[in-house]
Amino acid sequence: MAHTLDHTTTVHGDVVHLFESNGAGVAVNDLDGDGRLDIVLADLNGPSTILWNEGDFHFRKETLDESNTRAVNIVDVDGDGRLDIVFTHRTSGVSYWHNEGGPPGAGSQFARRTLPNVLAPAYVMAWGDLWGKGDLDLVTGSYDAELSQVQANAFLFSNNGGVYVYHHDGDAFLPQRLTDHAQALAIALTDLKGDGHPDIIIGNDFEEPDAMWRRAGDTWQSIAPFRETTESTMSFDWGDIDNSGQTALFAADMKAYEIDVRALAAWLPMMADMHPHLPKSDPQIMENVLHLPDGSGGFKDEAQRRGVDATGWSWSSQFGDLDNDGYLDLYVVNGMIAKELFGYLPNNELVEANQAFRNNGAGRFVPAPSWGLGSTASGRGMVMADLNNDGQLDIVVNNLQSPAQLFENRLCGGGSVEVDLAWPDSHNTRAVGAKVTLHTSAGDLTRDVRSASGYLSGPPSRLHFGFPADAKLQGLDIRWSDGAVSSVAPVTSQTRLTVTR
Amino acid sequence: MMERPMQPSRFPVLDLVNPREQTLALVVMLVIGLALAAVQMIWAGWPLWAATVMVLCLLLIPAVLKWRTDARRYGVVVMVLSVLLAAQGFHTLEHLAQWVEYHILNWPASQSAGFVSPANSEWIHFVWNWTVVLVMVYLIAKGFRNPFVWLLLTWSVAHSLEHTYLMARYVQMLQELRNLGVQSVSAQGLPGILGADGWLARSAFTQGTLFCNLPGLTTAPRLDVHFWWNAGEMTLLLIAAHTFLRQRLARRSI
Numbered sequence: 177m178a179h180t181l182d183h184t185t186t187v188h189g190d191v192v193h194l195f196e197s198n199g200a201g202v203a204v205n206d207l208d209g210d211g212r213l214d215i216v217l218a219d220l221n222g223p224s225t226i227l228w229n230e231g232d233f234h235f236r237k238e239t240l241d242e243s244n245t246r247a248v249n250i251v252d253v254d255g256d257g258r259l260d261i262v263f264t265h266r267t268s269g270v271s272y273w274h275n276e277g278g279p280p281g282a283g284s285q286f287a288r289r290t291l292p293n294v295l296a297p298a299y300v301m302a303w304g305d306l307w308g309k310g311d312l313d314l315v316t317g318s319y320d321a322e323l324s325q326v327q328a329n330a331f332l333f334s335n336n337g338g339v340y341v342y343h344h345d346g347d348a349f350l351p352q353r354l355t356d357h358a359q360a361l362a363i364a365l366t367d368l369k370g371d372g373h374p375d376i377i378i379g380n381d382f383e384e385p386d387a388m389w390r391r392a393g394d395t396w397q398s399i400a401p402f403r404e405t406t407e408s409t410m411s412f413d414w415g416d417i418d419n420s421g422q423t424a425l426f427a428a429d430m431k432a433y434e435i436d437v438r439a440l441a442a443w444l445p446m447m448a449d450m451h452p453h454l455p456k457s458d459p460q461i462m463e464n465v466l467h468l469p470d471g472s473g474g475f476k477d478e479a480q481r482r483g484v485d486a487t488g489w490s491w492s493s494q495f496g497d498l499d500n501d502g503y504l505d506l507y508v509v510n511g512m513i514a515k516e517l518f519g520y521l522p523n524n525e526l527v528e529a530n531q532a533f534r535n536n537g538a539g540r541f542v543p544a545p546s547w548g549l550g551s552t553a554s555g556r557g558m559v560m561a562d563l564n565n566d567g568q569l570d571i572v573v574n575n576l577q578s579p580a581q582l583f584e585n586r587l588c589g590g591g592s593v594e595v596d597l598a599w600p601d602s603h604n605t606r607a608v609g610a611k612v613t614l615h616t617s618a619g620d621l622t623r624d625v626r627s628a629s630g631y632l633s634g635p636p637s638r639l640h641f642g643f644p645a646d647a648k649l650q651g652l653d654i655r656w657s658d659g660a661v662s663s664v665a666p667v668t669s670q671t672r673l674t675v676t677r
Numbered sequence: 678m679m680e681r682p683m684q685p686s687r688f689p690v691l692d693l694v695n696p697r698e699q700t701l702a703l704v705v706m707l708v709i710g711l712a713l714a715a716v717q718m719i720w721a722g723w724p725l726w727a728a729t730v731m732v733l734c735l736l737l738i739p740a741v742l743k744w745r746t747d748a749r750r751y752g753v754v755v756m757v758l759s760v761l762l763a764a765q766g767f768h769t770l771e772h773l774a775q776w777v778e779y780h781i782l783n784w785p786a787s788q789s790a791g792f793v794s795p796a797n798s799e800w801i802h803f804v805w806n807w808t809v810v811l812v813m814v815y816l817i818a819k820g821f822r823n824p825f826v827w828l829l830l831t832w833s834v835a836h837s838l839e840h841t842y843l844m845a846r847y848v849q850m851l852q853e854l855r856n857l858g859v860q861s862v863s864a865q866g867l868p869g870i871l872g873a874d875g876w877l878a879r880s881a882f883t884q885g886t887l888f889c890n891l892p893g894l895t896t897a898p899r900l901d902v903h904f905w906w907n908a909g910e911m912t913l914l915l916i917a918a919h920t921f922l923r924q925r926l927a928r929r930s931i
Contacts, residue, residue, distance in 0.1 A: 435868070435879045437846055441853035445862045453785040481890055486879070520857045542885060 199556025201632025218245035255603035305657035310602030317360025379409025411631035428490035492558035492630035500590030500642030509555025567592035609657030689922035825917035
C-alpha cells in the first residue's frame with residue numbers, strides 16, 4: 177500500500193535537465209533512539225527533510241538547511257553513540273550534521289560540522305571499517321560529468337575528482353586517492369572474496385569501466401575480477417540470494433524491461449543518440465549484471481538466467497526479504513526525466529513501472545506485480561526498512577518531481593527477527609561491516625550491516641531476517657568488522673534483538 | 678530449348694557454379710568494379726553499401742551471360758538453381774563478413790554491418806527470404822525434390838517467419854516513432870524471435886519456462902542469430918543441390 181510522504185525532490189527550474197535528472201537519495205535509521213526508524217530525504221533544490229517516525233506511518237516533518245544534496249547516509253561519525261547525517265552534494269564535497277541529542281520524543285538537534293581533510297567533490301559515499309580496527313572510514317567518488325558541466329574549467333584545473341579513501345584515525349581523516357577520475361553513481365563496500373576484508377567497488381556511468389580495489393596492507397590494489405560489468409552502472413546491492421553463504425553483487429543498468437513496440441519506441445531515439453560503440457572485447461554490457469562466484473575464484477553474470485537483466489532505466493536497487501520466506505527479493509526503481517534525452521516524450525519523461533521480483537528459492541527472480549510496487553513515479557533513491565516495527569520490510573522511495581513514497585508491506589507472510597548491533601567501545605558504534613548469520617531449520621540466512629547501498633541511499637543498521645513461519649530458529653552468529661565472533665542463542669521469532677559487544 | 682547433360686562429376690555443384698567461359702569477364706568486371714568503388718568512396722564519399730551494390734551490378738553482366746548459358750545447356754530449372762546458389766552464397770558471405778567484423782576484428786556490433794547491410798536491411802531481408810521460399814517452391818514443383826530439399830524448405834520458411842516478425846515490428850516501430858514526432862531514427866536492428874532480448878527470451882509467455890533460457894537461442898546477439906540462419910540455409914542448399922544434381926546425372930547416365 178502506497179503512502180505519500182511530505183517531501184518532493186525538485187530541480188532548480190521548470191524543466192529537468194541533465195544531470196539534475198539523477199535525483200537524490202534517502203536514508204533510514206533510528207536518529208533519536210526511540211526504536212522507530214526515521215527517514216532523511218535529500219533534495220536538489222529545496223532543503224533536505226527529516227521525517228521523524230511517530231509510529232503507525234505518521235511522520236513529523238523537519239527540514240535541514242541543506243540543499244543541493246545527492247546521497248545521504250546515517251552513521252555515527254564521531255562514535256558518540258548518536259547517529260549523524262552525512263550528505264554528498266551536486267558539485268561539492270560531503271557535509272556532516274552532528275546529532276546533538278534532544279529531549280525524549282522531540283527528535284534530535286543537528287549542528288553542521290566539518291570532517292577534517294574530507295574536501296574532495298563527492299557524489300557517492302560509503303562508510304565502513306576498512307582496516308578492521310573498529311573505526312568508521314569513508315570512501316567517496318566524484319561524478320566528473322556533472323562537475324565538468326557545472327564548474328567547467330574550474331573543475332578541469334582543480335584536479336580533485338576521483339575516488340578517495342579517508343582513513344578515520346582518531347579525530348582525523350587521512351585521505352588516499354585511488355584514482356583521479358570517476359563517473360561514480362554507485363559504491364559498494366563488501367567482502368566479495370570472503371576473506372573478511374571489505375573491497376571497494378565503484379560503479380561508473382557512461383563508458384568509464386567500473387573500478388574495484390582490494391586492500392593489501394595499508395595500500396589498495398586495483399583488481400578486475402568481473403568478466404562482464406554494467407556499462408552505465410546506476411546502483412549496487414548485494415546479498416546472499418540463495419542462502420549459500422556466498423555474496424551476490426547486483427549492478428543495475430539501463431535496459432527496457434518490455435519488448436513491446438510502444439515501450440521500445442520511447443527508448444529508441446535516445447539510444448540512437450547515445451548508444452555506445454564499445455568493441456566486443458569490452459566487458460561492459462548495457463543491462464543489469466548479477467555477479468555470482470563461479471567456483472574458481474572469479475565471477476559469472478547470472479542476471480539473464482535468473483530473470484533480472486532488464487529493469488528499465490534503473491536507479492536504486494535493493495535486496496530484501498519482502499515476503500518473509502527466507503529468500504532475498506529484489507526491488508528496482510526506475511524512470512528518467514531529461515529534456516536533452518527524452519525531449520520527444522511528453523514532459524520529457526520516460527515513464528516506467530518500478531520492478532519487483534520475488535525470489536522463488538529455486539534460482540530465479542519472478543516478477544511480482546501483485547505486490548503493488550509498480551509505481552510509475554520517477555524513482556531515484558530507495559531503501560527497504562521496517563518502519564512500523566511489524567517485522568516486515570517497507571520501502572521508501574525518493575522520487576524526482578513527485579512526492580516521495582512509502583510502500584507499506586501488507587504481504588503478511590512468514591516470521592522475522594530484527595537485529596541491532598552495538599559496539600559502544602569503538603568508533604564504529606553500529607558495527608558497520610559486521611556480518612550476521614541466523615541459523616534456522618530452513619537454512620542459514622546471512623545479512624550485513626552497511627551504511628550505503630542502492631543508489632545514493634543509506635539502509636538502516638538494523639538487520640531484517642525473514643523466514644517461513646514454521647522454521648525453527650537455532651541461533652545467531654556475528655562476525656564483527658575486526659574479525660571477532662559472537663554467538664547468541666536462543667533466538668525467538670517476531671522479536672527485535674540488540675546485541676551489544 | 679535443348680538440354681545438354683552435365684558431365685559426370687563428384688561435385689556437380691562446383692561445376693554448376695563455375696563461371697567457365699565467363700571467368701575472364703567476371704574477373705575484369707570485378708577489377709573494374711573495385712577500382713570504381715575505391716574512387717567513388719574516396720573522392721565522391723560513397724558509403725560502402727553503395728559501392729558494393731555498384732560492384733554487384735557490374736558482376737551481374739557476366740553472371741547473366743553465364744546463367745543464360747546454363748539455361749541453354751541444362752534447362753531452366755538448373756539455371757534457376759544456379760542463380761539461387763550464387764545469390765544465397767553472396768548473402769551468406771555478407772553475414773560472414775558481419776561475423777568476422779564482430780568476432781574476429783572485435784568491432785562494435787553497431788558497426789559490424791558487412792558490405793550492404795547499412796542499407797535498409799529489414800526490407801531487404803524480408804523480401805529476400807520470402808523470394809528464396811518462392812523460388813524453392815518453384816523448383817520443387819519442377820522436380821527439385823529430395824529429403825534435404827524438404828529440410829531446406831522448412832528452414833527457409835522458419836527463417837522467413839523470423840524476418841516477418843522483424844518486419845512487422847519494424848513497421849510498427851516506424852509508426853510509433855512518427856507518433857512521437859521522430860523522423861530521423863532508424864528502426865532497424867530490433868531483436869527478433871530468437872537471440873538476446875528476442876521474443877523467446879523476453880516474452881511473458883515464456884517467462885519462468887525453460888524456453889526463455891536456452892543458450893544461444895535466447896542469448897546470442899542478432900548478428901550471430903542471422904549468421905547461423907544463413908549458414909544453415911546455405912549448407913542445406915548445397916547438400917540439396919548436390920543430391921539433386923547427382924540424381925539427375927545418374928538418371929542421364931542410365
